[in-house]
Amino acid sequence: MSVTDADRMSGNYAPVLDAVVGQEAAKKLLKTSLLSPVHAYMFLGPAGTGKKSAALAFAASLLCDDMGCGSCAHCDDALAELHRDLVVIEREGSQISVDMARSVTALAQRSPSIAKRQVIVLCDFHLAEEAATALLKTIEEPPEGTVFVILTEEITQHLVTVASRCMQVQFNPLADDLIERILAERGADAAQAHEIALFSRGSLARAYMLLEDGSFVTRRKIWHDIPDRIRAEGAVVAGIVDDILASLDSLSEQLLEDGKQELADAAASAKETGGLSAAVRQKIEDGTKRKVRRVRTDELRAGFSELIHGYYQKIGSSYAGEDIPVAWQRIQRLEEASLALGRNPNEEILLTSLLFELAYVN
Numbered sequence: 001m002s003v004t005d006a007d008r009m010s011g012n013y014a015p016v017l018d019a020v021v022g023q024e025a026a027k028k029l030l031k032t033s034l035l036s037p038v039h040a041y042m043f044l045g046p047a048g049t050g051k052k053s054a055a056l057a058f059a060a061s062l063l064c065d066d067m068g069c070g071s072c073a074h075c076d077d078a079l080a081e082l083h084r085d086l087v088v089i090e091r092e093g094s095q096i097s098v099d100m101a102r103s104v105t106a107l108a109q110r111s112p113s114i115a116k117r118q119v120i121v122l123c124d125f126h127l128a129e130e131a132a133t134a135l136l137k138t139i140e141e142p143p144e145g146t147v148f149v150i151l152t153e154e155i156t157q158h159l160v161t162v163a164s165r166c167m168q169v170q171f172n173p174l175a176d177d178l179i180e181r182i183l184a185e186r187g188a189d190a191a192q193a194h195e196i197a198l199f200s201r202g203s204l205a206r207a208y209m210l211l212e213d214g215s216f217v218t219r220r221k222i223w224h225d226i227p228d229r230i231r232a233e234g235a236v237v238a239g240i241v242d243d244i245l246a247s248l249d250s251l252s253e254q255l256l257e258d259g260k261q262e263l264a265d266a267a268a269s270a271k272e273t274g275g276l277s278a279a280v281r282q283k284i285e286d287g288t289k290r291k292v293r294r295v296r297t298d299e300l301r302a303g304f305s306e307l308i309h310g311y312y313q314k315i316g317s318s319y320a321g322e323d324i325p326v327a328w329q330r331i332q333r334l335e336e337a338s339l340a341l342g343r344n345p346n347e348e349i350l351l352t353s354l355l356f357e358l359a360y361v362n
């Protein structure tokens with residue numbers, strides 16, 4: 001099929017962007033924008049929704065001589081993060097540091113070496129604090145030929161001003177059936193793909209993690225069994241809480257191991273320069289803590305949605321009617337608990353009080 005100039009001018013041509021999973025609205029906006037790119041884009045949305053893949057595809061489209069044909073060296077190199085005019089800034093340790101911000105500012109002044117422009121992608125920018133302020137001027141008015149793509153999970157107070165200088169592109173949680181289809185393509189059997197999709201809460205990254213995760217079925221069963229198991233008795237509630245906490249611990253184990261390894265590697269490479277500084281150590285430890293917290297929070301949120309889903313089904317199948325207000329109250333309580341997770345609560349206290357409340361409602 002030959003592509004006409006009319007296709008290109010319609011703002012509907014960018015094969016490399018079409019290959020990105022889901023996010024139709026974001027892709028449409030980006031494709032239209034290719035006709036006349038602005039100097040900074042902010043991709044906003046939860047983890048695991050494909051912001052990074054979309055950023056690489058968008059960078060390829062900006063660097064390619066044919067709006068992201070998907071088959072030239074510009075496209076190939078950009079997708080593989082090997083293109084000389086593409087810089088992807090990942091945080092070191094817990095956040096993008098002010099030092100990194102300074103080197104980004106210097107990089108932004110470069111002229112593109114082989115493409116018509118250069119693209120700078122800033123990952124995990126919701127974790128930037130002072131660095132966001134330090135970069136504001138550069139992002140606001142980058143030199144001709146430099147395009148920023150900023151990836152963030154939320155607009156924090158440090159990001160409000162930066163966000164106002166960017167074209168915002170919203171990334172949404174992926175639909176369950178889309179995740180299910182991708183998992184099936186990766187070799188998951190139909191039932192497994194379905195289960196995992198429901199439990200991945202719109203995050204493809206989480207879905208992949210669950211696919212590799214042998215204990216997923218056991219963990220899901222804990223949540224599935226709660227409505228039958230629960231009674232307003234201390235020992236029963238404590239037993240369920242213990243099971244949930246143990247399943248969270250098994251999930252964080254590998255991350256803690258990885259964190260230890262990261263510390264050991266950093267210490268080994270810092271040996272010649274007088275050992276690991278307290279600040280670097282702290283950053284690595286904070287980074288590990290943040291990853292562990294995210295995995296545990298995601299798991300609890302997924303568990304709560306599992307329960308909510310169960311109670312909704314109860315409402316749907318209840319002819320008697322008297323169960324409905326009870327189920328509603330439980331759903332409300334679970335939604336509150338899900339929100340409370342954002343405030344970094346003590347897991348044991350949160351779960352214990354939640355389970356007692358679920359048991360008492362009747």
Ligand SMILES: [Zn+2]
Nearest residue numbers: 064069072075
């Ligand atoms: Zn190309």
